[in-house]
Amino acid sequence: MDRLDSSLIALRRILRATELFGRELKQVAGITPVQFRALQIIAETGQTTAKEISRRMRVSQATVTSLVDKLVRDGMALREKSALDRRRTDINITQKGRQTLGEAPDPLQQRFVRKFSELQDWEQAMIVANLERVAAMLDADDIDASPVLHSGEIKLTADP
Amino acid sequence: MDRLDSSLIALRRILRATELFGRELKQVAGITPVQFRALQIIAETGQTTAKEISRRMRVSQATVTSLVDKLVRDGMALREKSALDRRRTDINITQKGRQTLGEAPDPLQQRFVRKFSELQDWEQAMIVANLERVAAMLDADDIDASPVLHSGEIKLTADP
DNA sequence: TCCATTTACTTTGACACTCGAAGTAATATA
DNA sequence: TATATTACTTCGAGTGTCAAAGTAAATGGA
Numbered sequence: 001m002d003r004l005d006s007s008l009i010a011l012r013r014i015l016r017a018t019e020l021f022g023r024e025l026k027q028v029a030g031i032t033p034v035q036f037r038a039l040q041i042i043a044e045t046g047q048t049t050a051k052e053i054s055r056r057m058r059v060s061q062a063t064v065t066s067l068v069d070k071l072v073r074d075g076m077a078l079r080e081k082s083a084l085d086r087r088r089t090d091i092n093i094t095q096k097g098r099q100t101l102g103e104a105p106d107p108l109q110q111r112f113v114r115k116f117s118e119l120q121d122w123e124q125a126m127i128v129a130n131l132e133r134v135a136a137m138l139d140a141d142d143i144d145a146s147p148v149l150h151s152g153e154i155k156l157t158a159d160p
Numbered sequence: 161m162d163r164l165d166s167s168l169i170a171l172r173r174i175l176r177a178t179e180l181f182g183r184e185l186k187q188v189a190g191i192t193p194v195q196f197r198a199l200q201i202i203a204e205t206g207q208t209t210a211k212e213i214s215r216r217m218r219v220s221q222a223t224v225t226s227l228v229d230k231l232v233r234d235g236m237a238l239r240e241k242s243a244l245d246r247r248r249t250d251i252n253i254t255q256k257g258r259q260t261l262g263e264a265p266d267p268l269q270q271r272f273v274r275k276f277s278e279l280q281d282w283e284q285a286m287i288v289a290n291l292e293r294v295a296a297m298l299d300a301d302d303i304d305a306s307p308v309l310h311s312g313e314i315k316l317t318a319d320p
Numbered sequence: 321t322c323c324a325t326t327t328a329c330t331t332t333g334a335c336a337c338t339c340g341a342a343g344t345a346a347t348a349t350a
Numbered sequence: 351t352a353t354a355t356t357a358c359t360t361c362g363a364g365t366g367t368c369a370a371a372g373t374a375a376a377t378g379g380a
Contacts, residue, residue: 004277049357059338063338087358130286192366211329222330226367267327
């Protein structure tokens, strides 16, 4: 088998691992990766707006509404009309939301973090360089993702 | 920013690129990545069974049924009772299905393939080694994916 | 041969993610 | 003030996914 095939297979394995992780998260923490990511965004500052989630996750506002519906339903978040601009709805994280975030295993990332940390310094550097190179080859180099291993989040480097 | 963050970000970029590719494919070719992958499996031998698709994509048979329903609805595939074993349903690809496969851009993979092919031999070897290492760190090393950049396909190394 | 088991697949009902289009409410602007 | 823009929700719809239950066919004893 040639190198190209090997590289594609390795990529697929990486994608597959994240997919399986999603199911794991759902089972263990009772929250889906997408909801988890939204909750993370809310948690960053304790509150945010639908618009902001929509922008950062790159999904429509309609999607955010249904997403937040579920978080509210499950007691992880609260909606509150903004006092400053009453068109806005501030979305706040609840105690339970924080707890879920804290307790959710994020097992894929933990696994990776643990193993990565055990590597020699030069090995880490090499892996980072190669991963970045692959990302660039996928033409994903116009985006700037956060250091969280989840579907959804994305930030344009030249964001307004 | 430390190396760990950098590596996670690079991984996220890779995941994100495949996600965006999925939407691109849907827009351009009118077929979703999952359906595309199923069609590819059918196309490999011209026909296959639901069981086989289920096994290779690692989804339940119920999912395969609804997936194939859509392919049949869209004229990409046909069901036909097997003559040998009448419990079975052979799923055949149609002319239109082949055409879709042929014309679908699969842009992410092409992009990657093109750029990867331009690399020096030793660079390719290094990237493969590093990707495989990362895949192993994600604990995905008990699986053996096919050289196709899509969600879904997966094959156990110790498949019966 | 006959019945129980296994195998292959479909149906049903359910949930999550996603969107576009249309609607509501509030702010900004000309 | 009238119009436009912004922020969000609602509604209707498509896709992916599964578990559980059902149907139909083959297989393997007794």
